[in-house]
Amino acid sequence: MKKIKKIAVMTSGGDAPGMNAAIRAVVRSCAYYSLGCVGIYRGYEGLIEDDLVDLNARSVHNIINKGGTILKSARSKGFRTKEGRQKAYENLIEREVDALVVIGGDGSFTGAVLFNEEFGFPVVGIPGTIDNDIFGTSHTLGYDTALNTAVEAIDKIRDTASSHNRLFFVEVMGRDAGFIALNAGVGAGAEEILIPEEDLGLDRMLESLERSRRAGKSSSIVVVAEGDKSGKNVYELASYVEQNLPEYDVRVSILGHMQRGGSPSCFDRVLASRLGVKAVELLLDGKTNLMVGLKDNLVISTDIKVAIAGGHSINHELLRISDIITT
Amino acid sequence: MKKIKKIAVMTSGGDAPGMNAAIRAVVRSCAYYSLGCVGIYRGYEGLIEDDLVDLNARSVHNIINKGGTILKSARSKGFRTKEGRQKAYENLIEREVDALVVIGGDGSFTGAVLFNEEFGFPVVGIPGTIDNDIFGTSHTLGYDTALNTAVEAIDKIRDTASSHNRLFFVEVMGRDAGFIALNAGVGAGAEEILIPEEDLGLDRMLESLERSRRAGKSSSIVVVAEGDKSGKNVYELASYVEQNLPEYDVRVSILGHMQRGGSPSCFDRVLASRLGVKAVELLLDGKTNLMVGLKDNLVISTDIKVAIAGGHSINHELLRISDIITT
Amino acid sequence: MKKIKKIAVMTSGGDAPGMNAAIRAVVRSCAYYSLGCVGIYRGYEGLIEDDLVDLNARSVHNIINKGGTILKSARSKGFRTKEGRQKAYENLIEREVDALVVIGGDGSFTGAVLFNEEFGFPVVGIPGTIDNDIFGTSHTLGYDTALNTAVEAIDKIRDTASSHNRLFFVEVMGRDAGFIALNAGVGAGAEEILIPEEDLGLDRMLESLERSRRAGKSSSIVVVAEGDKSGKNVYELASYVEQNLPEYDVRVSILGHMQRGGSPSCFDRVLASRLGVKAVELLLDGKTNLMVGLKDNLVISTDIKVAIAGGHSINHELLRISDIITT
Amino acid sequence: MKKIKKIAVMTSGGDAPGMNAAIRAVVRSCAYYSLGCVGIYRGYEGLIEDDLVDLNARSVHNIINKGGTILKSARSKGFRTKEGRQKAYENLIEREVDALVVIGGDGSFTGAVLFNEEFGFPVVGIPGTIDNDIFGTSHTLGYDTALNTAVEAIDKIRDTASSHNRLFFVEVMGRDAGFIALNAGVGAGAEEILIPEEDLGLDRMLESLERSRRAGKSSSIVVVAEGDKSGKNVYELASYVEQNLPEYDVRVSILGHMQRGGSPSCFDRVLASRLGVKAVELLLDGKTNLMVGLKDNLVISTDIKVAIAGGHSINHELLRISDIITT
CATH class of the missing domain: 3.40.50.450 (Rossmann fold)
Incomplete structure (x- = not known):
């Protein structure tokens, strides 16, 4: 050369x-x-x-x-x-x-x-x-920066989720890979994490949310990767839960492109x-x-x-x- | 008493x-x-x-x-x-x-x-x-905190918008009032700001974006209040622009409930x-x-x-x- | 003209x-x-x-x-x-x-x-x-940005002050004016605020800190403007308190020039x-x-x-x- | 057991x-x-x-x-x-x-x-x-959080250093270990990094700063660990440089206990x-x-x-x- x-x-x-x-x-x-x-x-x-x-x-x-x-x-x-x-x-x-x-x-x-x-x-x-x-x-x-951006945003969402006893579905980036969802989910203390690599199963999620509610959790965050295995997008997931667990007040937030930016x-x-x-x-x-x-x-x-x-x-x-x- | x-x-x-x-x-x-x-x-x-x-x-x-x-x-x-x-x-x-x-x-x-x-x-x-x-x-x-949250998020979005020469429609809170959109829009240097109190007119927006592009702006942010007067939601606005200004690569971001939280x-x-x-x-x-x-x-x-x-x-x-x- | x-x-x-x-x-x-x-x-x-x-x-x-x-x-x-x-x-x-x-x-x-x-x-x-x-x-x-910078820094200092039951003297900018000290002090929940415009009196400060301690406050923040009226600099203030209230574990932090920068x-x-x-x-x-x-x-x-x-x-x-x- | x-x-x-x-x-x-x-x-x-x-x-x-x-x-x-x-x-x-x-x-x-x-x-x-x-x-x-805190603070200091063509000595925590100084220094783009593990030598630092100035750098940051090998504290270092490179406008900032706190x-x-x-x-x-x-x-x-x-x-x-x- x-x-x-x-x-x-x-x-x-x-x-x-x-x-x-x-x-x-x-x-x-x-x-x-x-x-x-x-x-x-x-x-x-x-x-x-x-x-x-x-x-x-x-x-x-x-x-x-x-x-x-x-x-x-x-x-x-x-x-x-x-x-x-x-x-x-x-x-x-x-x-x-x-x-x-x-x-x-x-x-x-x-x-x-x-x-x-x-x-x-x-x-x-x-x-x-x-x-x-x-x-x-x-x-x-x-990757490390995007995790911090996601976690800081979810912290803010949890403030309002806690104040209103709500369940939030938060979509983070990751069409093919669950790295961001998994780590930001753990870092933000999410009750459930849905990723492309693993099919948690919607029924298991319902059971888990129901169990959380009975255990006295007044608010919950579910972190969903864009490419979640269930094939449902985050809005469908939210309305599925709303129909099956009507006692939950459900909201959706898609963090989107802000995850790509920042110092x-x-x-x-x-x-x-x-x-x-x-x-x-x-x-x-x-x-x-x-x-x-x-x-x-x-x-x-x-x-x-x-x-x-x-x-x-x-x-x-x-x-x-x-x-x-x-x- | x-x-x-x-x-x-x-x-x-x-x-x-x-x-x-x-x-x-x-x-x-x-x-x-x-x-x-x-x-x-x-x-x-x-x-x-x-x-x-x-x-x-x-x-x-x-x-x-x-x-x-x-x-x-x-x-x-x-x-x-x-x-x-x-x-x-x-x-x-x-x-x-x-x-x-x-x-x-x-x-x-x-x-x-x-x-x-x-x-x-x-x-x-x-x-x-x-x-x-x-x-x-x-x-x-x-209100002041929500403005800072919105502006910091739009700063991050601008990083990626600039890197890819994209046009972003960013929806902020404000169903009936344009305070957040107007101030966060000015603070974030948004090219256009759409609020419930004033109908900018979609044609004027197209003209303005076209003018920006010709003036050499390689990326643009449009800040839209939830209750924007046009009656179109942010996704409809984005696809309207995409159809009429096909040279633009358009994306949408809805900041959502994170605007309610945070220190x-x-x-x-x-x-x-x-x-x-x-x-x-x-x-x-x-x-x-x-x-x-x-x-x-x-x-x-x-x-x-x-x-x-x-x-x-x-x-x-x-x-x-x-x-x-x-x- | x-x-x-x-x-x-x-x-x-x-x-x-x-x-x-x-x-x-x-x-x-x-x-x-x-x-x-x-x-x-x-x-x-x-x-x-x-x-x-x-x-x-x-x-x-x-x-x-x-x-x-x-x-x-x-x-x-x-x-x-x-x-x-x-x-x-x-x-x-x-x-x-x-x-x-x-x-x-x-x-x-x-x-x-x-x-x-x-x-x-x-x-x-x-x-x-x-x-x-x-x-x-x-x-x-x-001014508004400097206040946020100061308050965010003092929030961090309070984390460690609380963990160790310490008293912190935090010096903020303002050689001739107490605006930053006064507002950042209120915003950060400081127990005492010392500014150039007003002589609180060192004895009153000692009394107040002593009262706080007896009321069960386990940690305290005193915000001091550079140009504090007492004429003592922040290190002298700290050692004055240390001598007179030996039960306090006292620390000093000078926020300094970072208050001038930032987005x-x-x-x-x-x-x-x-x-x-x-x-x-x-x-x-x-x-x-x-x-x-x-x-x-x-x-x-x-x-x-x-x-x-x-x-x-x-x-x-x-x-x-x-x-x-x-x- | x-x-x-x-x-x-x-x-x-x-x-x-x-x-x-x-x-x-x-x-x-x-x-x-x-x-x-x-x-x-x-x-x-x-x-x-x-x-x-x-x-x-x-x-x-x-x-x-x-x-x-x-x-x-x-x-x-x-x-x-x-x-x-x-x-x-x-x-x-x-x-x-x-x-x-x-x-x-x-x-x-x-x-x-x-x-x-x-x-x-x-x-x-x-x-x-x-x-x-x-x-x-x-x-x-x-450790990771402290690095981010230090780097964000130094970013702010650089804003004002650049605006005034100044040289800042920034002291970070680390009495016995240079991990924070070394990584925050690299992350903040510091011109020199002084740590307990290595004696850079004051003369080499002077040469390097002089070289930077001649290369057209208008401002500089030197990150110093508390326990810097030179044995001089950060104020002594600053005045040493001020005496030997009088063309520099030197300032000191000690980040202090805020590095221990924060989310x-x-x-x-x-x-x-x-x-x-x-x-x-x-x-x-x-x-x-x-x-x-x-x-x-x-x-x-x-x-x-x-x-x-x-x-x-x-x-x-x-x-x-x-x-x-x-x-």
């Missing part, structure tokens, strides 16, 4: 808190190692459209604590075509870029792998998504800083097709194909914990 | 941050003036059911910063009947309560007036609702403290049928019937300000 | 949350009224050094929610000299600037008045300081937006030597000399309230 | 966010497994004084999100004496308590070990301290829940003299003597990361 002199960095797919901190770490690492650095706007779409900008250490001043991504993000149809990727490659060559750091999720990494296979272009991935559904890292960028937690900032530095150092060492990640508080790297193919399963033990602590 | 020796306090209607701080101020004022104090659970409903508790200065320790209401709140059908009110009166007499402080909104005050008319029972109201829709006070308890702002805590003390002092002075409130940073009192009948109009000037600062 | 075609804006003196929102409102108002707009870096110092930048509507994108000031601030010795002011004037004329908006406090306004007297240059002031010590406005920019509250953002628009509109109307402000929730203007000369007195009633609610 | 029928739980030493969540998990686990549960107030001190309270599942309602500890904490001189421990033992036997869960740090665990050795009383420890300085767990309760982060709540359940289950399984902890996101247990004796070293790699990303 030829010596790396200039690195390009992009954010791709859904945005997540900590992406800016990761951009900053990549840019500052390039400056530290006397490499050039180029930012790509709007992910692969911007790469195809040559929407690039030179970045130096001062360009990323005061962004470590900002939500969103200064490089913006997008999903790209063009990059799924051979022509699109060819154009992307030419734009990188034109700018004398030698390697690419992609901050994003599975879909973004799949594009990176294809790009590497077709053009032999060095790529390293940094896992950035609030969903935490990526193999090869215990935590993805943004990153300290955890996410430190993680982003570590992964960003590592990504640049791997490329400098002549490595490619890797994803950086965290395992047991150490920074590791994984073959990016393995990361894409692997599943990241939730901690089922937490469902048991949840049952116990909401006794 | 006979000398007041014991005061009862309740929270009624929708809960609001600052209600606990007001309860604390009422209870501590009673202690300061050597009066007895009784808390009524669940508003008028609890009063009818004799769900009362003696409160002393220590009972309200460490609640000034808590959202919700330790006395809980409810809407009461029973209190709309003569029998219900008779029972409520008997419960107060039984406990030797001499006066009642009601923390709530218009509906709760209407009950208090009726109660006073029927039984000559001294009542004072403290305006507590996040909607700020009460005549006789510049600010109701909880009160300093403003709401100080306001609650001042109003709570004043309510007790008015009763001690032999006054009744008043609502306490704030005007020009001074605590005032208003005939409670005037407060109920009067309208509290929004500051239309803010709509003009909003147009200017989102140029 | 000649027609205004271009306006310059600066922030001066101590920074305060909401200054950016005010800059944005001034810049956007200029754009709305088709005026040119120039930003001056580092207040009068930057003006003398010709450290200016053209600003348009897009320049102030996404700053409404940012603490600090994008124009930076400084205190200027040069502007106190005739030569310095002459240079400042020449720089403005060179850029064809017709009027100046100064966001700051008393000292900054004094400079503006002098500048107007010497060169007939139109000036309008916007009160921006966390101290709220300016006549002619009920609220200065940043502005909704209140400060709306206030900044309204004042910024008004400042530009006054200049457009041919007015000068005014300070904009808030009174009874309406935007007003005051002769800037009157604002400088006038005192803004604290609400002594709040001291009485504080005594009652910490019974 | 005899079958466990009743468990006592206490918090001891410095309080930390998440202690309440751990108490809740212990109490609810006891309820789940049909065990009795007793809370001990003020740690070993309260145990000696028989300051105990029966706890059931409802007693710990709505505390998962509260800072501090409802059981209060204290350091105990009495427990260091044989008589004190004898009294403590008798009080437990009197109440028919069979085992003890201690939530605290090294010092608290040392007391537990001694107690077990003398009376054969089953004990399990849960690591609760913001300092993260305990062997046998990657994270102690409260726990989601991470700390989930960790507390998992550790609390595990502690009870270990005792039920007949285990004793263990400390529960987290390793690689799994709950583990360690011989409590090993935990006390072992050191928990900081991640020196983070110092290198910090150098790179503040280039």
Whole structure:
């Protein structure tokens, strides 16, 4: 592999808190190692459209604590075509870029792998998504922040739930993965947690709520992942319970996109800083097709194909914990 | 009016941050003036059911910063009947309560007036609702906190809106009043604000959004009050725009009940403290049928019937300000 | 007065949350009224050094929610000299600037008045300081945010004070004015509040703390303004109490400069937006030597000399309230 | 070991966010497994004084999100004496308590070990301290929350530092361990980080600050742990820099006890829940003299003597990361 002199960095797919901190770490690492650095706007779409900008250490001043991504993000149809990727490659060559750091999720990494296979272009991935559904890292960028955002919102909802003796169904993000629902549910003291990975069964939920009520709980929170296994959406769930447990005064709240934003937690900032530095150092060492990640508080790297193919399963033990602590 | 020796306090209607701080101020004022104090659970409903508790200065320790209401709140059908009110009166007499402080909104005050008319029972109201829709006070308890909650959530949404060049419709509370939408909209830098008091016109909104886009704004927030004049709900508004401005990537977020909870702002805590003390002092002075409130940073009192009948109009000037600062 | 075609804006003196929102409102108002707009870096110092930048509507994108000031601030010795002011004037004329908006406090306004007297240059002031010590406005920019910052910090301190049955002396900002101490003290439920405007008397404080302890309060917070009348600094106060009430386990916390930063509250953002628009509109109307402000929730203007000369007195009633609610 | 029928739980030493969540998990686990549960107030001190309270599942309602500890904490001189421990033992036997869960740090665990050795009383420890300085767990309760508190405060300080081109020395907690300083420093983008474990050298700091200034950084943050190796306190450090780099406008801020309080982060709540359940289950399984902890996101247990004796070293790699990303 030829010596790396200039690195390009992009954010791709859904945005997540900590992406800016990761951009900053990549840019500052390039400056530290006397490499050039180029930012790509709007992910692969911007790469195809040559929407690039030179970045130096001062360009990323005061962004470590900002939500969103200064490089913006997008999903790209063009990059799924051979022509699109060819154009992307030419734009990188034109700018004398030698390697690419992609901050994003599975879909973004799949594009990176294809790009590497077709053009032999060095790529390293940094896992950035609030969903935490990526193999090869215990935590993805943004996940810890999203948990805090969800828990703080549910704390507020509990204030009003308690005041009115109500039952709230709170939907959190996670179409395919229950990480946010499970952890925010435990953290917020939710009575029930419904996730894509496990079918609690509606009857069991009814029984449990009924038991809670009899045990003297005057209000309850049920946290539901978007992709809950029951197949019912949160409004249907609420009206199902309303019909079967008419003594409950039921309300619904969908936390929505606010979970994607906000100033990153300290955890996410430190993680982003570590992964960003590592990504640049791997490329400098002549490595490619890797994803950086965290395992047991150490920074590791994984073959990016393995990361894409692997599943990241939730901690089922937490469902048991949840049952116990909401006794 | 006979000398007041014991005061009862309740929270009624929708809960609001600052209600606990007001309860604390009422209870501590009673202690300061050597009066007895009784808390009524669940508003008028609890009063009818004799769900009362003696409160002393220590009972309200460490609640000034808590959202919700330790006395809980409810809407009461029973209190709309003569029998219900008779029972409520008997419960107060039984406990030797001499006066009642009601923390709530218009509906709760209407009950208090009726109660006073029927039984000559001294009542004072403290305006507590996040909607700020009460005549006789510049600010109701909880309004300032709800604005901060809404603005912080919209800040997070803007992070992701900016990252993806999206248009978000964000629904905030306010079925009949646009206070939250108008102020949170200005505070969050929303491009458009739709409120119950004014029909902006859907065509004007389209024009304005189109103009924003041409001016180079890459993302936009439209803040919509629940009771927006257009009559369309927020999802209908979003799809209307999506059809007419297909270049926009539109999303919807409903902030919902989290706006009712959370630790009160300093403003709401100080306001609650001042109003709570004043309510007790008015009763001690032999006054009744008043609502306490704030005007020009001074605590005032208003005939409670005037407060109920009067309208509290929004500051239309803010709509003009909003147009200017989102140029 | 000649027609205004271009306006310059600066922030001066101590920074305060909401200054950016005010800059944005001034810049956007200029754009709305088709005026040119120039930003001056580092207040009068930057003006003398010709450290200016053209600003348009897009320049102030996404700053409404940012603490600090994008124009930076400084205190200027040069502007106190005739030569310095002459240079400042020449720089403005060179850029064809017709009027100046100064966001700051008393000292900054004094400079503006002098500048107007010497060169007939139109000036309008916007009160921006966390101290709220300016006549002619009920609220200065940043004051509401600083109160929330202080109260949230004291809430955290109370957690640990309660857990360990400790007495904390918490120093908040306010060298000459007790606004922050008084309101944050009431908002945080402080047992005692020491401010520059009133000498509580150390003996009375000892008595009060002793009474609290006997009444069963297991922990206490005393909020002290920097410029507390007793003349003792917070560490001396703490050791005075420790010596006289040895049963107390005493700790000190100085909140310090964090009170100047942070994302502005909704209140400060709306206030900044309204004042910024008004400042530009006054200049457009041919007015000068005014300070904009808030009174009874309406935007007003005051002769800037009157604002400088006038005192803004604290609400002594709040001291009485504080005594009652910490019974 | 005899079958466990009743468990006592206490918090001891410095309080930390998440202690309440751990108490809740212990109490609810006891309820789940049909065990009795007793809370001990003020740690070993309260145990000696028989300051105990029966706890059931409802007693710990709505505390998962509260800072501090409802059981209060204290350091105990009495427990260091044989008589004190004898009294403590008798009080437990009197109440028919069979085992003890201690939530605290090294010092608290040392007391537990001694107690077990003398009376054969089953004990399990849960690591609760913001300092993260305990062997046998990657994270102690409260550490993650304290990091977020510190970083949010430093973010605010940076707002004002940037506005005035100032250099701030910010002291964070950590008398013997640099975990908070190191991670909060990286998370807040601090230019320098001074910790007890490593002597950066004052000259190197001066050089680095000088280099930053020349590189165009207009403001800087230096994060200093209480127990910084240089031996100088934060005020001395500041004046040392002021003398040697007179072009810097230097300020000091000591974050202090607010770092111990506040609502726990989601991470700390989930960790507390998992550790609390595990502690009870270990005792039920007949285990004793263990400390529960987290390793690689799994709950583990360690011989409590090993935990006390072992050191928990900081991640020196983070110092290198910090150098790179503040280039």
